[in-house]
Amino acid sequence: MTTVLVAHGTRNPRGVAMIGDLAAAMSARLHEPVHAAFVDVLGPSPTEVLGRLAEHHAARDQPVAVVPAFLARGYHVRVDLPAHVAAAGHPAVATTPALGPAPELAAALAARLRAAGHRRGDAVVLAAAGSSDPTAVADVDEAAALLGTLIGTAVSVGFAAPPADGSAHPGVAEAVRAARAGGTRVAVASYLLAEGLFQQRLARAGADVVAAPLGLHPHVVALACRRVRAVRARVDSPA
Incomplete structure (x- = not known):
């Protein structure tokens, strides 16, 4: 399974780097690729990342978990992100709940x-x-x-x-x-x-x-990975 971690986006380079670092930490723990995408401010967008995955025959039929790196279910989670997923045309996408609250x-x-x-x-x-x-x-x-x-x-x-x-x-x-x-x-x-x-x-x-932002606190990384594993369990054991 491949994962796409989707964040809001920021012009602050430290914020951008943090999302990349979170994706890397998830990848190391899950032993699978984790790509970062952003719904606003900068790219790549979820549509672009999912579209690139769909273009590769080897990855096209591989399930993709989309993890919204948001702390609440606002407009970007409920409206923007589903629109991006639909526009990408990837045949096997499962979107997890937002990170928060938890x-x-x-x-x-x-x-x-x-x-x-x-x-x-x-x-x-x-x-x-x-x-x-x-x-x-x-x-x-x-x-x-x-x-x-x-x-x-x-x-x-x-x-x-x-x-x-x-x-x-x-x-x-x-x-x-x-x-x-x-x-x-x-x-x-x-x-x-x-x-x-x-x-x-x-x-x-x-x-x-x-207090400092949540950042790469171990509980944040563990939660993001738990979201992916829950999707993987559903894919591996369909009803």
Whole structure:
């Protein structure tokens, strides 16, 4: 089986490199090729990568697992990516669920918080990219709940790019100010995959502690590989 890891895309070279490194880490663990693709900003697109695979006779009938490297089921996961898959014309594609929310990501978030200096008693804000999509917002809320259960405290949510109409969560700086109203320190858990503009916004939000993005945390790599293995199991044991 071949895997295509699909991310949003960024102009930040560190963010692009992180997706390539995640694909490489998955490939090493799965012992099979893992290609990176992007739905926005830069290429190659999922359509291009899947199209190239379909052009090779040796790979055309080989199942392909498409893994959305997204932390919630927003527009790109529910609309963009299926359109890319359909346009590619590859005959054997199975798309996995998005990476998040998931217990593995909650564990990685907790680990990143500890490494950044989070203390028991700190107010915690989960900082996500932002969306007005109700499904994506619900997924971020679930991620906050999973983290809160793990660290034993309620976790509020802030968006790096909140919807202009105020239909979802507030911006991270506003969420930090609200969390500080109780007089406690505030720690921000970065619900982002990689460095970039949004992580910079978290750093400027006024929190006492700002965790690093999830990046190549072992739990992230393990989760991405688990998504692929679940697809492989379905392909190997059809109903």
